[in-house]
Amino acid sequence: MEHFALWLAAFLTLGIVSFLYKDNPWYKLCEAIFVGLSAGYWFVVLFWDNIYGKFWVGVFPLEEFDEAGREITAEPDYWLFVGAALGILMLMRLVPNIGWISRWPLAFIVGSTAGLYLINYFSSNMMRQVQGTIVPLFGAGYDASAYAIVGNIVVAVGTFAGLVYFFFSKEHRGVFGGTAKVGVFFLMLTFGASFGYTVMSRMSLLIGRMDFLLGDWLGMIK
Amino acid sequence: MRREIPLLITGIVGIVFVLQYFIPHFPFNRMNAWFSDWFSIVAAFAIWLGALNLMKISFQKVFRRKSDWGYAVVIIMSFLLMAVVGFAEGKGFRDQGTAFDWLFQFVYTPLSATMFAILAFFVASASYRAFRARNFEATLLLLAAFLVMLGRVPTGDVLTGFMPEGMRLSAVASWIMNFPQTAGQRAIMIGIALGLVSTSLRIILGIERSHLGGGD
Amino acid sequence: MSTRAKELITIAIIAVFSVVIYILKITGVMTGIEFSGTVSTIIIIAIFLALLVILIRTLRGHLVDRRTVFLFIAFSVALPLLMNISQKITVSGEVEQVYNAVIDLQPGSRVLVSFDYDPASAPELQPMAESFLRLCFMRDLKVIVMGLWPQGPQQAELAMSTILEDDEMKAKNIKYGIDYVNLGYQAGNEFVVQRMGSDFKSMFRKDYSGRAYDDLPLVKNVKNFSNIDYSFNLSAGYPGTQEWVQVAVDRYGLKMGGGNTAVQAPMMYTYLNAGQLEGLLGGMSGGAEFEYLANFTGKATKYMLSQSFAHMVVVAFIIIGNAAFFRSGREKKL
Numbered sequence: 131m132e133h134f135a136l137w138l139a140a141f142l143t144l145g146i147v148s149f150l151y152k153d154n155p156w157y158k159l160c161e162a163i164f165v166g167l168s169a170g171y172w173f174v175v176l177f178w179d180n181i182y183g184k185f186w187v188g189v190f191p192l193e194e195f196d197e198a199g200r201e202i203t204a205e206p207d208y209w210l211f212v213g214a215a216l217g218i219l220m221l222m223r224l225v226p227n228i229g230w231i232s233r234w235p236l237a238f239i240v241g242s243t244a245g246l247y248l249i250n251y252f253s254s255n256m257m258r259q260v261q262g263t264i265v266p267l268f269g270a271g272y273d274a275s276a277y278a279i280v281g282n283i284v285v286a287v288g289t290f291a292g293l294v295y296f297f298f299s300k301e302h303r304g305v306f307g308g309t310a311k312v313g314v315f316f317l318m319l320t321f322g323a324s325f326g327y328t329v330m331s332r333m334s335l336l337i338g339r340m341d342f343l344l345g346d347w348l349g350m351i352k
Numbered sequence: 353m354r355r356e357i358p359l360l361i362t363g364i365v366g367i368v369f370v371l372q373y374f375i376p377h378f379p380f381n382r383m384n385a386w387f388s389d390w391f392s393i394v395a396a397f398a399i400w401l402g403a404l405n406l407m408k409i410s411f412q413k414v415f416r417r418k419s420d421w422g423y424a425v426v427i428i429m430s431f432l433l434m435a436v437v438g439f440a441e442g443k444g445f446r447d448q449g450t451a452f453d454w455l456f457q458f459v460y461t462p463l464s465a466t467m468f469a470i471l472a473f474f475v476a477s478a479s480y481r482a483f484r485a486r487n488f489e490a491t492l493l494l495l496a497a498f499l500v501m502l503g504r505v506p507t508g509d510v511l512t513g514f515m516p517e518g519m520r521l522s523a524v525a526s527w528i529m530n531f532p533q534t535a536g537q538r539a540i541m542i543g544i545a546l547g548l549v550s551t552s553l554r555i556i557l558g559i560e561r562s563h564l565g566g567g568d
Numbered sequence: 569m570s571t572r573a574k575e576l577i578t579i580a581i582i583a584v585f586s587v588v589i590y591i592l593k594i595t596g597v598m599t600g601i602e603f604s605g606t607v608s609t610i611i612i613i614a615i616f617l618a619l620l621v622i623l624i625r626t627l628r629g630h631l632v633d634r635r636t637v638f639l640f641i642a643f644s645v646a647l648p649l650l651m652n653i654s655q656k657i658t659v660s661g662e663v664e665q666v667y668n669a670v671i672d673l674q675p676g677s678r679v680l681v682s683f684d685y686d687p688a689s690a691p692e693l694q695p696m697a698e699s700f701l702r703l704c705f706m707r708d709l710k711v712i713v714m715g716l717w718p719q720g721p722q723q724a725e726l727a728m729s730t731i732l733e734d735d736e737m738k739a740k741n742i743k744y745g746i747d748y749v750n751l752g753y754q755a756g757n758e759f760v761v762q763r764m765g766s767d768f769k770s771m772f773r774k775d776y777s778g779r780a781y782d783d784l785p786l787v788k789n790v791k792n793f794s795n796i797d798y799s800f801n802l803s804a805g806y807p808g809t810q811e812w813v814q815v816a817v818d819r820y821g822l823k824m825g826g827g828n829t830a831v832q833a834p835m836m837y838t839y840l841n842a843g844q845l846e847g848l849l850g851g852m853s854g855g856a857e858f859e860y861l862a863n864f865t866g867k868a869t870k871y872m873l874s875q876s877f878a879h880m881v882v883v884a885f886i887i888i889g890n891a892a893f894f895r896s897g898r899e900k901k902l
Contacts, residue, residue: 133594135454139462140586146466150473150638162426164463169403169427170434171460174452175718178443179755180396184389194773197783204773213390217397224404230354232401233564235394237358238365240555240563242391245369246758248552250814254844255545258818259538262842284531285538285841292539313539318489320536322496323528324834327851329479329501331692331830332472333645333878334852337871338691339469340646342462348586349593351649352600373819381766388759396755446722456719461687468688472645472878473638480637480885484893494886501883504853505876506655522658529850530661534837541838 140347143339185214263289288316359558366556407431434460496533500525601650608651615644615877619884626892637885644881648873655872662840663857666825666847667703669798675708677797678790680822682812683713683720685804689829690723693802695855695868696827697727700800703862705731705740705747710786712796714751714772716760716807721752721776745784752776758811765792765820793820798846802827809836813844827854 145160189211191204216235223232263286268274274282294306295313302310345351365387372380406427413424437451445452485491502508503525512520554560592598603611618640622632673679681700685693704711713724728748731737742748751772754760760771768790769781782788789795799822803809809826816822823846826836830851839845849858852875855868 135458139458142459142462143466144582146463147470150470151635158420158423159426160463162423163430163459164467165406166427166430167434167455167460167463169406170431170438171456172399173403173431173435174438174445176396176399176755177439178445179718179753180392182443184392184755188389194780196780202773202780202782207389209386210389210393212386213393216390216394220394220397220401221404223401224408233354233358234361235397236563237361238390239394239398241362241365242369242387244362244552244555245366247548248366248556249370249373250758250811251545251548254814254818254839255541256549258842258844259542259545259838262838262844263538281527281531285535288532288535289538289542292536293542296539296543314489315492316532316536316539318492318536319496319528319532320540320834322493322498323500323533325493325497326500326504326525327830327834329472329475329497329879329882330504330851330853330875332469332475333875333882334692334830334871335465335469335688336472336641336645336878337649337852337874339462339466340642340649340874341691341867341871344646344649348589349598350589350601352602376766385763385770388756388763391759392756446718448722448725457687464686464688465690473641476641476882476885477634477637479882480889481631481634483886483889485890494890498883498886501879504851505879506657506872507876507880509656509658520658522660526660529834529837530841533834534841537835538838538841541835 136347140343143343147339181214181217185210185217259289287312292316355561355564358564359561363556363558366552370556403431496528500528503528603647603651605653608653611647611651615640615881619881619888623888623891626888627895629892629896631892640881640885641878644877645874648877649871651873653873655876657856657860657869657872659857659861660854662837662848662850663854664847664861666700666800666827666849667858667861669823669825669846670700670703670707670709673707673709673797676710678710678712678786678795679704680712680714680793680796680799681724682799682801682803683715683724684717684808685723685802685829686717686719687723689804691867691871692829692852692855693804693827694723694727695852695866695871696849696858697723697802698731699855699859699862699864699866699868700802700827701727702731702734702737702864705737705742706862708740710746711748712751712787712790713749715753716757716811717804718753718755720802721750724750725776745779746786749784749786750776751787757807758815761807761812761815762819765816767792793822796822799824800827801825803832804829805832808832809839809845813839817844825849 142160142163145156146164148154149157188204188207191206194202194204196202216238219231220235221232223229265282265286266274267282268279291309291313293313295302295310295317297310300306341351368380368383368387372384376384410424410427412418414421414428418424434452434455437455438445441450441452444450446456447453483494483497485494499521502511503521503523508521508525517523551560555563589598622636625632670679681697681704683697701711713721715721715724728750732742740747751768752775754771756763756771763771768787773781775781775784793799793816799812799816801809801812801824803812803826809828809832812822812824817824824844825847826839826845827849828836828851830853833848833850833854836845836848836850840848849855852868852871855866856872859866859869
């Protein structure tokens with residue numbers, strides 16, 4: 131079985147890699163397997179973890195005992211029926227005449243996400259970032275090194291200029307336009323660095339696959 | 353009815369999530385727990401909807417004998433295989449040694465990992481064919497990529513070994529990542545946060561309604 | 569000969585080669601290949617010369633076929649895996665920060681490690697997981713593992729089984745429930761983190777193996793994040809480090825370091841700069857640097873040679889492309 135598993139994994143890996151040569155039936159077969167299997171994977175995982183694990187076990191708790199034999203069964207939570215009802219309404223989208231009712235669970239999802247993100251992003255990705263940008267120039271105890279001072283100035287100038295670039299309600303001309311231009315330079319440096327890291331990430335994944343092919347499968351790596 | 357109730361649901365749920373941040377006590381903590389559980393359940397059904405839709409489209413492709421319908425059969429078979437095995441295994445479906453785990457380890461993982469891995473080839477090809485220093489901005493982008501790529505691997509320091517430690521490529525890459533790169537990322541992050549906050553407010557207050565689609 | 573026939577012959581050659589090598593492997597005739605220093609040098613020179621040929625061709629106005637570039641990348645990643653060349657690793661400040669945070673903890677301190685990735689991202693994150701857990705156990709810290717991704721806890725088990733093969737680890741006599749606990753996966757993304765802020769047990773009534781929360785000595789007195797001394801998040805996307813920072817760090821004051829895929833890492837530098845993250849391991853190079861600090865040669869260190877080669881080849885292709893671009897006077901749009 132282990133031999134079969136290795137060969138199957140190698141067959142599928144090489145099938146996807148064959149796309150580099152050109153689009154071909156081997157690749158298409160692997161792609162179709164991937165699509166079907168992914169859908170099946172999440173179908174099962176979400177059933178057991180969310181629908182069974184959250185709803186069913188929440189409404190009908192399993193009898194549980196600790197190592198001392200004391201019962202630790204949780205209290206049933208019948209409010210979870212509301213969640214299940216919203217979920218069923220979501221599936222109504224597949225029924226043409228009553229598909230509109232799926233807007234209710236959709237509204238719930240959108241409302242939850244909006245409420246949660248409003249606070250989380252406002253606090254962590256905005257206020258804390260502003261706080262992190264405007265720092266004492268020479269350090270809180272006048273102990274910052276020259277490297278840190280220059281760095282902090284670069285961060286403050288770059289962030290401000292970058293934000294000016296994203297402000298489109300005023301025409302980018304004069305001093306404002308010049309600042310926006312500086313912002314573009316910082317953004318370009320950022321994209322370049324991100325590109326470098328993306329190369330690193332993709333190469334790492336490729337190394338992982340090569341390690342499988344040459345190591346686990348063919349046993350060529352010591 | 354078709355628009356008012358969804359708007360009401362969005363507004364109430366959104367406001368509760370905002371309030372529970374400031375008042376993490378009863379009843380908001382309880383409502384937060386309910387809503388987060390409901391969210392998980394509804395999200396699961398939403399993914400189910402996507403999977404079932406995929407099946408619907410694939411079956412239509414097969415019955416109407418559209419081009420490449422054979423691959424639609426493979427999609428259906430793979431889906432059914434994973435689903436049947438997963439349901440048959442019971443709640444311990446993920447345990448090591450189960451058929452579901454076997455399919456995951458030896459079929460799903462190689463496919464998904466290789467899908468992402470082959471992007472390495474396309475990134476390299478694009479570097480050769482399209483990554484050009486056409487103007488000052490593009491040169492800055494190229495330079496940053498160049499320095500970071502070399503500075504983040506040991507070869508960078510080998511190439512600049514003759515220079516003082518703080519001037520070597522690893523130090524330069526670190527400086528770029530920690531300062532100018534951080535500044536740019538932060539500007540983007542704050543910009544996104546501002547957009548998210550304003551859009552969220554519009555949604556909660558019922559001003560933004562595009563997510564509800566057209567019609568009444 | 570038709571193209572079809574050539575393709576079939578190529579596939580047949582690859583298949584026969586694979587079968588032969590595989591038979592040699594399972595019969596024990598071949599136990600792995602390691603190039604000598606001379607062979608490695610010859611390969612490096614050959615790659616360099618081939619790049620030179622491409623440069624000359626490109627300067628003459630002929631861009632090489634994309635498949636040639638693909639082949640270069642394949643060789644530059646595969647061949648170093650068979651070489652044995654040691655490289656000097658330079659440690660960056662953010663990696664040192666994670667290391668120092670662990671070193672500064674008193675023995676017995678509780679460390680929470682969230683495995684938020686799946687096997688597809690394992691080449692980057694699994695080495696980090698192994699070296700981080702290993703360092704924690706070497707420092708006699710107590711480790712609580714969990715996952716916001718369904719496959720996360722399984723990756724944790726894999727990492728544990730790998731490091732427990734090590735003699736030094738065996739000598740530590742690590743006991744489940746006392747030194748280490750795997751709480752398993754819980755669905756709900758950032759909502760899980762949010763509810764852990766008030767009560768861990770409400771999210772993890774049982775651990776990965778089905779034991780009740782209160783039966784696990786390590787966690788039975790852990791109520792919420794205030795009982796955690798440091799946390800480390802291994803993340804490949806959503807939900808991941810960003811959600812942990814937004815909820816656990818900013819709302820509940822958890823001290824946290826991040827181990828991210830390289831795609832995600834650049835964004836994390838903003839959190840690092842604002843003090844929301846205490847240290848960051850970015851991609852495989854971050855993993856290799858951490859292994860170096862932890863005095864442990866893991867897969868990240870082994871893979872770094874391939875990573876170096878691949879980066880060099882990509883940089884070379886950028887240089888070649890631009891050299892031709894400038895030579896053509898930026899007009900031919902080469």
